[in-house]
Amino acid sequence: MNKLTKIGLTALASTLVAGSVSAADLSVTGGASITFGGGDDNKTTGNGWSMGDSVTFTASGDVNDIGVTLSYEMDGAENTGGLDDHSITFDLGDAGTLVFAGHGGSSALSAIDDKMPAAYEEPWAVVTGASAAVVNGDAENNMFKYTYAHESGLSVALAYHNAAAATSVESYNDFSLVYTGVDGLEVGYGAGTVHDTAVESDESTMYATYAMGGLTVGVQSSEFDPESGTTERDTTGLGISYQVNDDLSVSYGQHTTEYNSGDDQEAAAIGIAYTMGSMSISGSYHSVDNIANTSTDDRTGYEVSVSFAF
Numbered sequence: 599m600n601k602l603t604k605i606g607l608t609a610l611a612s613t614l615v616a617g618s619v620s621a622a623d624l625s626v627t628g629g630a631s632i633t634f635g636g637g638d639d640n641k642t643t644g645n646g647w648s649m650g651d652s653v654t655f656t657a658s659g660d661v662n663d664i665g666v667t668l669s670y671e672m673d674g675a676e677n678t679g680g681l682d683d684h685s686i687t688f689d690l691g692d693a694g695t696l697v698f699a700g701h702g703g704s705s706a707l708s709a710i711d712d713k714m715p716a717a718y719e720e721p722w723a724v725v726t727g728a729s730a731a732v733v734n735g736d737a738e739n740n741m742f743k744y745t746y747a748h749e750s751g752l753s754v755a756l757a758y759h760n761a762a763a764a765t766s767v768e769s770y771n772d773f774s775l776v777y778t779g780v781d782g783l784e785v786g787y788g789a790g791t792v793h794d795t796a797v798e799s800d801e802s803t804m805y806a807t808y809a810m811g812g813l814t815v816g817v818q819s820s821e822f823d824p825e826s827g828t829t830e831r832d833t834t835g836l837g838i839s840y841q842v843n844d845d846l847s848v849s850y851g852q853h854t855t856e857y858n859s860g861d862d863q864e865a866a867a868i869g870i871a872y873t874m875g876s877m878s879i880s881g882s883y884h885s886v887d888n889i890a891n892t893s894t895d896d897r898t899g900y901e902v903s904v905s906f907a908f
Contacts, residue, residue: 751779
């Protein structure tokens, strides 16, 4: 998105913060989209047409030599009061970055739950029920996330959110390690413990992607391991994308979920995206067998979207 700087705010009142503010900027970015989805008998989007709309307000400045950024996203009438993602980011310079996400943040593990190259959506997207098989960590409201990137190409992320009676039995934390020190290569690993019910579950993922020219390939493996019960599952993802030119990209991806009993969920998708300045047209076609370990549930689906950034 292109940033449109609206107002430069200076000399903020010192009574608002415990320290001095040298300068602050307010910026506004936005996006809109029109999407049509179909082919999935269980899809619940009414007539298939839907609209995306988002305006994000960002205020940033220095407080006692620490960069502080406040972000608020206004996103559609379906969200209470129109308020969606919101967070405070503290830029600690060489010591890294700390984010407190009131809503819409990602944990260290959920940020890398699917790193396979794709022109549009993941293989398990679009078709109803298929996303339940994804191993994706636990991102909750009012969560802390710390990241640090070393000049060697190694970056570390740590996430934590406190236990809340309505959503979790115990506090949650996870971590990730990502290395990009070799040209074109990215490898990562993340792990965490989910305790949102009485049964504790361990999750982990590892992945590798390699880009050479316009071609990018990737592989990812994840595990979900509860301390009791029969819901253990392993997933494997494969992806390949090709940047045909500056505007056009295409991709193919597979995602398989192996359960400890029953039939594996197998998903595949082809995607395409075309960009014209701040406008893009994207689409994907999906086929998923044995959705959520159900041998009688095989479906296909597709989605096409036109989006605008400003």
